[in-house]
Amino acid sequence: MFQGQSIQVLPITEPGTEGLVELRFDRQGDAINKLDARTVDEFRQAIDVIAAAPGVRGVLVTSAKDVFIVGADITEFGLKFQQEPQQIAAGVRESNAMINRFEDLPIPSVVAINGFALGGGLELALLGALRVMSETAQVGVPEVKLGLFPGFGGTVRLVRVAGLATAFDWVASGRPAKAAQALAAGVVDELAAPGALRDRALALLQSAVRGEVDWAARQQRKRAPLPLAADAVAAELAKALDAARRGAPHQPAAQTALETMAEGASLGRDRAIDLESAAFGRVAKTQAAASLVRAFLNDQAVKKLHKRHAREGRPVARAAVLGAGTMGGGIAFTSALRGVPVRMKDIAQAALEQGLAEADKQLARQVRNGRLKPEKAQAVRAAITVQRDEAGFDEVDCVIEAIVENLDVKRRVLAALEGSVGPGTVIASNTSSLRIDDIAQPLARPENFVGMHFFNPVPVMPLVEVIRGSRTSPQAVSTAVAYAAAMGKVPIVVQDGPGFLVNRILTPYVNAFVQLVADGADFEQVDRAMEAFGWPMGPAYLQDVVGMDVGAHVFDVIAAGYPARIRPVERNAIRTLVAAGRFGQKTGGGFYDYEADPAGKPRKTSSPAARALVAALQTGGARDFTDAEIVERMMLPMLVEAAHALEEGVVATPAELDTAMLLGIGFPAYAGGPLQYADWLGLPQVVALCEKHAAFGPPYQPTARMRAMAAEGARYHR
Ligand code: NAD
Structure with a gap:
């Protein structure tokens, strides 16, 4: 009836299935199904075919792969997300209008979830009236891990199918669910052993066609407002927000999703989806979304390299x-x-x-x-x-x-x-x-x-x-x-x-810290500013955790390798503390004092002794810095060093460089690694900031290539 490159529609021929059709996801030339633009368009065509065909009484939705649908095609995001938020929202709204027509078909539909149905895959499954899931499959909406949330009506439908608490939890955590959990949550209607899935789904479809299951009421429930009082919605929202806020201050997707879902709960489907689309347009433009999507693509690229090495290496x-x-x-x-x-x-x-x-x-x-x-x-x-x-x-x-x-x-x-x-x-x-x-x-x-x-x-x-x-x-x-x-x-x-990649790029950052402190900055404020920026720990605290005796030695070795750029700072707080025997946590004190908490973990407290030692170095006196100034002075040398490392071929690609920095030293995930961060700021802005701080010398001097890229409007990641 319809033969696309990702979808087929064909009549079901088993006895007693007259008028039933199968819509099968079967992406040609690929091991998986994904929801790329082509598939969404074919889905639209398939709906047209089904709606126009005479005598069709029910639809079975299946996959011919081991997975159902693994999600959207993330490689398409980059281009799409370059648009303005309103355009992004308009695009998703249009796709939604298209796929909603499946939910509105005047016939029952059953989705057989045979394997992973993630993100857009689950959203698509939620369009059906009923769902049967293989005992070995998994479902979920992991979009928050990319700084996003479901944009194909998933937040709207999950609320109505599984209730607010479950929908909030699934969307905000991004955690996938196994079959039993999905059944308990009401996201699917039945489970089946893998080998029996199709038969069970078909049997359910037949009983829906016979009127034994009120499929129309199920579809209607997804179009109606959620039958829940406003104060109950508000109470659930407050609880969920609390958890989401604690999780990720730089990643607004979960919070935005929760607020949008709560607001849409009192509305009908189409208006709630409009809200979802508009909010999606906004989160798609956040730094977190740009960086996390980039990190995902980097990760794919790196895995591909690993496969090549596995073929070429000695097992x-x-x-x-x-x-x-x-x-x-x-x-x-x-x-x-x-x-x-x-x-x-x-x-x-x-x-x-x-x-x-x-x-x-x-x-x-x-x-x-x-x-x-x-x-x-x-x-x-x-x-x-x-x-x-x-x-x-x-x-x-x-x-x-x-x-x-x-x-x-x-x-x-x-x-x-x-x-x-x-x-x-x-x-x-x-x-x-x-x-x-x-x-x-x-x-x-x-x-x-x-x-x-x-x-x-x-x-x-x-x-x-x-x-x-x-x-x-x-x-x-x-x-x-x-x-x-x-x-x-x-x-x-x-x-x-010297320093290979990660420690090399970290070294100018550490040096910038020592210089800032020598210039009169309060190291506790520097820690707070850098932690607020997103680092798991500020630079002073990091020194304490690593141990400054070792840290100072490693620093010296690496700095000696880049004498033109990394010049050891006089009036050096780290050296002063080392000389005073304050190596960090392992000696009970460094920049901070430490004592064991009830669980035996070292807990830091402000150290008057360390503060006095450091204050004595600040011959120009203590000085006020804004947090923004601190972040700029700390981060720019790292970006410049990353550029040098890439240009020298220390690492082959920007993808590998950023991946290493995210995994090796906990570079803030929402910022995606130094090169992604430079892309986000824009190279013209990076160069301008470097010029602002040019007085601090070579660590703030952009490379010639950075300047050229800034002039051309070029980026590290395409
Ligand atoms: P360690 O002192 O904990 O362990 C070194 C061990 O090597 C000791 O048990 C010692 O008895 C043993 N050893 C010494 N000579 C030996 C020999 N000839 N044959 C066999 N064993 C011998 O040190 P570590 O922290 O595990 O560091 C080991 C290496 O890893 C160093 O090169 C270090 O720079 C590197 N490294 C350490 C870290 C870290 O954070 N500790 C991180 C990355 C790399």
């Missing part, structure tokens, strides 16, 4: 770790947890015991939380072999070195290690500050040597910088990338150089 079936300390223990645990058995060597028996004890603690916690079955935990534990020699190292595909951060020791240990491993074994160093080329110098097979810079704590932090030395082979890089990805990490390939 890592067995691995080894040198050093059972903080990092080595975490790496071995993560490898075993992800199914790659690992030999962990340390020269100190105590370190091995400590490493295993830590693994045991983590496993016990996961079993307690129900995230791991006890048998699986045992298997993970059994996959870690501890040893004080290198027995069996000749059988491993990759060894990760995580011993002391000392060039001579690493060189000596790794050169010796080459004799214990096979000729093709990849050796990776987890060094945080040494150059891969320097460590590689005495190696017989430098082509097999690569950096794998994990972040602490390893089981939690997703980023791994994979460092390509000048003699590292492409296969060794690919092996490291694929192994890190198999460990559930997000590896980003970077060139060798």
